[in-house]
Amino acid sequence: MQPPPDHPPIKPRKVGVLLINLGTPDAPDVGSVRRYLAEFLSDPRVIEVPRLVWKPILHGIILRTRPAKSAHAYSQVWTEEGSPLAAITRKQAQKLQERLGDEVMVDWAMRYGTRPIAEGVEKLKEAGCERILVAPLYPQYCAATTATANDVAFAALAGMRWQPALRTLPPYHDSEDYIAALHRDLERQIAALDFVPERLLLSYHGMPERTLRKGDPYHCHCRKTARLLSERMSIPTDTSFQSRFGRDKWLEPATDDVLKAYPARGITRVAIAAPGFSADCIETVEELGIRGKEDFEEAGGTHFARLDCLNDGDEGMVMLEAIVRRELAGWISPA
Ligand SMILES: C=CC1=C(C)c2cc3[nH]c(cc4nc(cc5[nH]c(cc1n2)c(C)c5CCC(=O)O)C(CCC(=O)O)=C4C)c(C)c3C=C
Numbered sequence: 001m002q003p004p005p006d007h008p009p010i011k012p013r014k015v016g017v018l019l020i021n022l023g024t025p026d027a028p029d030v031g032s033v034r035r036y037l038a039e040f041l042s043d044p045r046v047i048e049v050p051r052l053v054w055k056p057i058l059h060g061i062i063l064r065t066r067p068a069k070s071a072h073a074y075s076q077v078w079t080e081e082g083s084p085l086a087a088i089t090r091k092q093a094q095k096l097q098e099r100l101g102d103e104v105m106v107d108w109a110m111r112y113g114t115r116p117i118a119e120g121v122e123k124l125k126e127a128g129c130e131r132i133l134v135a136p137l138y139p140q141y142c143a144a145t146t147a148t149a150n151d152v153a154f155a156a157l158a159g160m161r162w163q164p165a166l167r168t169l170p171p172y173h174d175s176e177d178y179i180a181a182l183h184r185d186l187e188r189q190i191a192a193l194d195f196v197p198e199r200l201l202l203s204y205h206g207m208p209e210r211t212l213r214k215g216d217p218y219h220c221h222c223r224k225t226a227r228l229l230s231e232r233m234s235i236p237t238d239t240s241f242q243s244r245f246g247r248d249k250w251l252e253p254a255t256d257d258v259l260k261a262y263p264a265r266g267i268t269r270v271a272i273a274a275p276g277f278s279a280d281c282i283e284t285v286e287e288l289g290i291r292g293k294e295d296f297e298e299a300g301g302t303h304f305a306r307l308d309c310l311n312d313g314d315e316g317m318v319m320l321e322a323i324v325r326r327e328l329a330g331w332i333s334p335a
């Protein structure tokens, strides 16, 4: 039966998947980095300090000094495709679309900067997606990453008459698909090195230590990933936390301290990986691959290798398809 002529258009019903990552500046220049940091570091989920205290520090000190330093770091990792984080997330979405087929519509968004999450949700809804899986690509749950992405996805529904149904991707820090993908991918990269590492250092993004006492499961999730992975790896592993920010105490041990201390402990051949990042970015390529290497070699280390994240490689895409299909159960036909 045809709808009456004045009926709003009826769209084909679809299921949407929105892959989300953190966000990145539009260009590696000081102005672009300042705009990006101003949005990122104004998020109360990221900086849990009263606004009256934080705003003068952010605008009076941090946004006057950090953008130049960060822009230099970004310029060292920038590629022809732009920021690695955005380029890799886009490729992950394209490849996931191919794997899931026409029944599902895959798109990607960023929590800060260009390609906002609200636009991603609206675009999928406009295309006929009545059911959407919001998928922040953080294996370990953290309020500063997972929760803030979910917050804005749900806020995007507030003005809609006809809201899509939303599901969110749960943390997958201990999922067999994730651990197996990391294990296979890291062993393959280690076997291709021209030296045998004495240690594999697993470096996770740090967080203020007080967030652990406030009940954020992030630290426990990182430790569990590290334990499950270390039980399978062919070489011994250590765990550390990188990217300390500000004066508060952060999760320990700090990655740079561990790297600097290795040679004195007789460990001079090291590989480093960042299992908490689903895509390589400034934190892995510059902080670990450039500054981490310098720290280690200045302390007497002789062999250093930074291993890639899962990115859009086969192991990573098999894992992503598996965890997304699991969350779409009942919404799409089984593979
Ligand atoms: C207090 C500040 C920060 C918290 C808390 C924080 C948590 C956190 N971040 C990630 C993932 C990424 N962070 C990235 C960059 C980045 N992070 C901070 C600060 C905090 N992060 C800053 C200031 C920056 C910008 C770079 C710099 O100036 O040092 C990125 C990379 C973005 C890119 O464009 O490449 C990622 C990814 C996690 C997982 C996390 C908590 C668990």
Ligand SMILES: [Fe+2]
Residues within 6 Å of the ligand: 205, 243
């Ligand atoms: Fe960060």
Ligand SMILES: [Fe+2]
Residues within 6 Å of the ligand: 219, 220, 221, 223
């Ligand atoms: Fe813990």
